[in-house]
Amino acid sequence: MKNGFFSLWALALLLGLVVGAAASCSSSSGSSSSIHHPLDDDGSPDDDDASPADDDASPDDDNDASPDDDDASPGDDDTSPADDDTSPADDDSSGACCFDGGGCQDLSVDLCIENYGSWMGPGTTCATNPCDDDDDNDDNDDVSPVDDDTLPADDDDLVDDDSTFSCNVDHSASTVGLISCQPGASGGYTLYAPLMTDTVYLVDMFGHQINSWPGQYYPGLVVYLLENGQLLRTGDTLNGNFSAGGQGGVVMLQNWDGTIPWSYRLSTKTVCAHHDVHMLPNGNILMIVWEMKTLAEAVAAGRDPDSMPQGELWSDYYLEITPVGTDQANVVWEWHAWDHLIQDFDATKANYGVVADHPELIDVNYGVPQQTDWMHTNDIDYRADLDQILVSVRDFSEVWMLDHSTTTAQAATHSGGTYGRGGDLLYRWGNPTAYRQTTPAQVFYNQHNGHWVDPGLPGASHVLAFNNGLGRPAGQYSSADEFAPAINADGSYPAPDPTYGPAGLSWTFVDGVPADMFSEYYSSAQRLANGNTLICVGDTGVFLEVTPAGSIVWEFINPVTQAGVIQQGQPIPPGFGTPGNATFRAYRYSANYPGLAGQNLTPGVCLAPPC
Numbered sequence: 001m002k003n004g005f006f007s008l009w010a011l012a013l014l015l016g017l018v019v020g021a022a023a024s025c026s027s028s029s030g031s032s033s034s035i036h037h038p039l040d041d042d043g044s045p046d047d048d049d050a051s052p053a054d055d056d057a058s059p060d061d062d063n064d065a066s067p068d069d070d071d072a073s074p075g076d077d078d079t080s081p082a083d084d085d086t087s088p089a090d091d092d093s094s095g096a097c098c099f100d101g102g103g104c105q106d107l108s109v110d111l112c113i114e115n116y117g118s119w120m121g122p123g124t125t126c127a128t129n130p131c132d133d134d135d136d137n138d139d140n141d142d143v144s145p146v147d148d149d150t151l152p153a154d155d156d157d158l159v160d161d162d163s164t165f166s167c168n169v170d171h172s173a174s175t176v177g178l179i180s181c182q183p184g185a186s187g188g189y190t191l192y193a194p195l196m197t198d199t200v201y202l203v204d205m206f207g208h209q210i211n212s213w214p215g216q217y218y219p220g221l222v223v224y225l226l227e228n229g230q231l232l233r234t235g236d237t238l239n240g241n242f243s244a245g246g247q248g249g250v251v252m253l254q255n256w257d258g259t260i261p262w263s264y265r266l267s268t269k270t271v272c273a274h275h276d277v278h279m280l281p282n283g284n285i286l287m288i289v290w291e292m293k294t295l296a297e298a299v300a301a302g303r304d305p306d307s308m309p310q311g312e313l314w315s316d317y318y319l320e321i322t323p324v325g326t327d328q329a330n331v332v333w334e335w336h337a338w339d340h341l342i343q344d345f346d347a348t349k350a351n352y353g354v355v356a357d358h359p360e361l362i363d364v365n366y367g368v369p370q371q372t373d374w375m376h377t378n379d380i381d382y383r384a385d386l387d388q389i390l391v392s393v394r395d396f397s398e399v400w401m402l403d404h405s406t407t408t409a410q411a412a413t414h415s416g417g418t419y420g421r422g423g424d425l426l427y428r429w430g431n432p433t434a435y436r437q438t439t440p441a442q443v444f445y446n447q448h449n450g451h452w453v454d455p456g457l458p459g460a461s462h463v464l465a466f467n468n469g470l471g472r473p474a475g476q477y478s479s480a481d482e483f484a485p486a487i488n489a490d491g492s493y494p495a496p497d498p499t500y501g502p503a504g505l506s507w508t509f510v511d512g513v514p515a516d517m518f519s520e521y522y523s524s525a526q527r528l529a530n531g532n533t534l535i536c537v538g539d540t541g542v543f544l545e546v547t548p549a550g551s552i553v554w555e556f557i558n559p560v561t562q563a564g565v566i567q568q569g570q571p572i573p574p575g576f577g578t579p580g581n582a583t584f585r586a587y588r589y590s591a592n593y594p595g596l597a598g599q600n601l602t603p604g605v606c607l608a609p610p611c
Contacts, residue, residue: 094122094125095121095122095123095124095125096121096124096125096128165185165186165187165188165205165591166183166185167181167182167183167185167205167206168181168182168183169181169182169206171610174557174568174608174610175557175568175569175570176557176558176559176566176567176568176570176572176581176608177207177556177557177559177568177606177607177608177609177610177611178205178206178207178555178556178608178610178611179555179556179557180552180553180554180555181205181206181553181554182551182552182553182554183553184530184532184547184551184553185205185532185545185553185554186528186529186530186532186534186545186554186588186590187205187590187591188205188528188588188589188590188591188593189202189203189204189205189210189588189589189591189596189601190202190203190204190205190534190543190556190586190587190588190589191223191224191225191586191587191588191589192223192536192543192558192583192585192586192587193219193221193222193223193233193583193584194219194541194558194560194561194581194582194583195218195219195221195522195575195578195582195583195584196218196561196562196575196576196580196581196582197218197560197561197562198214198215198216198217198218199212199213199214199215199560200212200213200215200223200231200233201560201607202225203556203607204601204603205554206603206606206611207556207606207607207608207611208603208604208605208606208607208611209603209604209605209606209607210601210602210603210604211256211599211600211604213231213233213254213258214258215233215235215252215254216235217235217236217237217250218235218236219233219234219235219236219584220234220235220236220237220246220247220248220249220250220273220274220275221234221236221246221248221274221275221276221522221584221585222234222275222276222277222584222585223585224279224587225587225589225593225595225596226253226279226595227593227594227595228594228595229255229256229594229595229596229597229598229599230253230254230255230256230261230595231253231254231255232251232252232253232277232279232285233251233252233254234248234250234251234252234273234276234277235248235249235250235251235252236248236249237249237250237265237267237272239267239268239272241268241269241270241272241292242267242272242274242290242292242314244274244314244372244373245373245376245521246274246275246376246378247272247274248267248272248273248274248275249265249266249267249272249273249274250263250264250265250266250267250273251263251264251266251273251277251285251287252264253323256599261326262323262325262326262327263326263327264321264323264327264328264329265327266287266289269292270291270292271289271290271291271292272289272290273287273288273289273290274288274289274290274377275288275377275378275379276288276377276378276379276380277380278380278381278382280320280382281384283322283323284320284321284322284323284332285320285321285323285329286318286319286320286380286382286389287318287319287320287321287380288316288318288377288378288380288391289316289317289318289319290314290315290316290373291314291315291316291317291336291338292312292313292314293312293313293314293315293338294311294312295308295311295312295313297313298312298313298364299346300349301338301341301343301349301351301364302341302343302345302346302349302351302352302364302365303343303345303364303365304345304365307365307369307370308370308372309370310370310372312372313372313374314372314373314374314375315336315337315338315374315375316337316375316376316377316391316393317334317335317336317337317338318334318335318377318380318389318391318402319331319333319334319335320332320333320334320404333404333407333408333411334408334411335389335402335406335408335411335423336411336412336423337362337375339411339412339413339423340360340361340362340414340423340424340425341361341362341363341364342355342358342361342362342363342364343355343363343364343365344363344365345365351364355435355436356435356436356437356498358435359425359428359435359437359496359499359500360414360421360424360425360426361424361425362425363434363435363436366396366434367395367396368395371395373395374395375393375394375395375396376393376394376395377391377392377393377394378392378393378394378448378449379391379392379448379449379450379451380392381450381451381452382404383452383461385455385491386491387403387404387405387418388401388402388403388404388426388491389401389402389403389404390402390450390451390452390463391450392447392448392449392450392451392465394446394447394448395446396430396431396434397430397431397434397442397444397445397446397447398428398429398430398431398434398444399428399429399430399444399447399450399463399465400425400426400427400428401425401426401427401428401485401493402423402425402426403417403418403419403421403422403423403426405417405418405419406422406423410422410423411423418491419491419492426492426493427485427487427493427500428500429443429463429483429485429500430442430443430444430447430450430465431443431444432498432499437496437498437499439498439499440499440503440504443467443481443483443504443505444465444467444481445467445468445469445470445471445472446468446469446470446471446520447465447466447467447468447481448465448466448468448522448523448524448538449464449465449466449523449524449525449585450463450464450465451463451464451465452464453482453527454527456529457527457528457529458527458531458548459482459506459507459527461484461485461487462482462483462484462485462506463482463483463484463485464480464481464482464525464526464527464533465480465481465482465525466478466479466480466481466519466523466524466525466535466536466538467479467480467481467508468518468519468520468521468523469518470520475514475515476515476518476520477510477511477514477515477517477518478517478518478519478523478537479508479509479510479514479517480508480509480525480533480535480546481505481507481508481525482505482506482507482508483502483504483505483506484502484506485500485501485502486500486501486502507548509533509535509546509550517537517542517544518539519537519538519539519540520539520578521538521539521577521578521582522536522538522539522578522582522583522584522585523535523536523537523538523539523584523585524536524538524584524585524586524587526586526587526588528545528588529590531547531548532545532546532547532548532553533545533546533548534586534587534588536583536584536585536586538578538582538583538584538585539578539579539582540557540578540579540581540582541557541558541572541579541581541582541583542555542556542557542558543555543556543557543558543583543586545588557581558581558583559581559607559608560581560607561573561575561579561580561581562575562580563580565607565608566581566608567608567609568608568609
């Protein structure tokens, strides 16, 4: 199903580049000039495009030939009535700009007002803390012009405290950007990579841009902020031999300033990295890779040839690499699904057997009939205390646990490693029908982002996933699902009887109108320190923070599309099978996250006012 749908993936992306480049010339201001498209004619994120959001050295860009710019530029006519330097609306001197969502930035009055800030006057500076002139660590001083309850943009919506974040903002009339921020939201900064652009964004809770990282590729598909302040991100190399959803091919590290100290390309005629990567504690990186299998190879492994009209099959393997130099890597560990197959189709093959008797093996004939991308792994995670890997295998509707302590040689067998099982599956959960069991009922339906909840967080060691719900018998709706794997004290798992435990979920979130939250592709769920869960409804670019009781306390709609940053009321252009603001995942980082230490976190432009 999905291969046919994505067969025009590369063509659509190329068309998106052209549309994005054309639309960026006329899009409304509101995005930082670090937003650019691959066809940007000067190749620089600091584009001299006459945008008031241009991040040239000065807020009053002397390249813009604007009549309201008193910078003595040849394109500036100071005799024009529109350039009356006595007008308060044309004061190019810098001043403190206070944002209702919190924070201060020294800007010109024009740029401040454009981004829904409160300008404190010429000569003022954020260094003097003009946005909060009282003594109680909040911005609720009605004497201050930035906290005047007569201003519609400020309704006592932020408690500006060093230790406690709180908000009370209702922008329910908005169509993009911040929709709502309510008491109980966790605070912090949200990182995401819109699928139809080459730029990664970090925004605060109100939608102000904190930083952006232009790149050379569209996402392929993930991005993470590491504890050292670098991004770990992937890109789509448009490998025509592996044209499908999740296509990648390159992984890289990117500094806060946008420079790329290391990148590694794994994209050939026979293999291609896809979907996800994971940084290990030792600095190595786990990757998911497709490997091409011919019709002859698949038939030799017991695959039904009638399920392979394309004459090939893509099987997944997982590898660990050590970055070397600026563009190289050493492979230090591998695990191949092809080494752990079983089938009951062809009795003449060595791996013929009873599938239900071997849940530790993978049925080579399971999955969507006639789909080349047979497994479609979309997440890889690591648990250091167990030295195990978790993978989310979408087209099996399962998560699997693997022993990472094995050598590569052991990983190709059925013995060895800490748990004595070699590379066989230690555990699997979500869909017993994948190994011919029927009870308990299937729970996952084409899930994404299955991963362990991190240590120290509520639900630590549980597994959390976005359950897309495609083909769910109760109807097409998505959910965020959490379960507690049955596990022994030594990290091994109880034998299935006849399936692996538990029997059901420990927590789930479903929208009040279930069908209102449905994402056929993409999406993620992340547990936060306060017990809330950040959900990315990927197809529609909607980010939700929900409490354990199921209340939505924060909602944000990604305004970034292939046509640029859209504003309120503008239609979201179509993407490729999804809206043009689709996003694979979103991650929240707390204000005290080590990767943010020492960085400039001053709120920048509001992506989609009001913020």
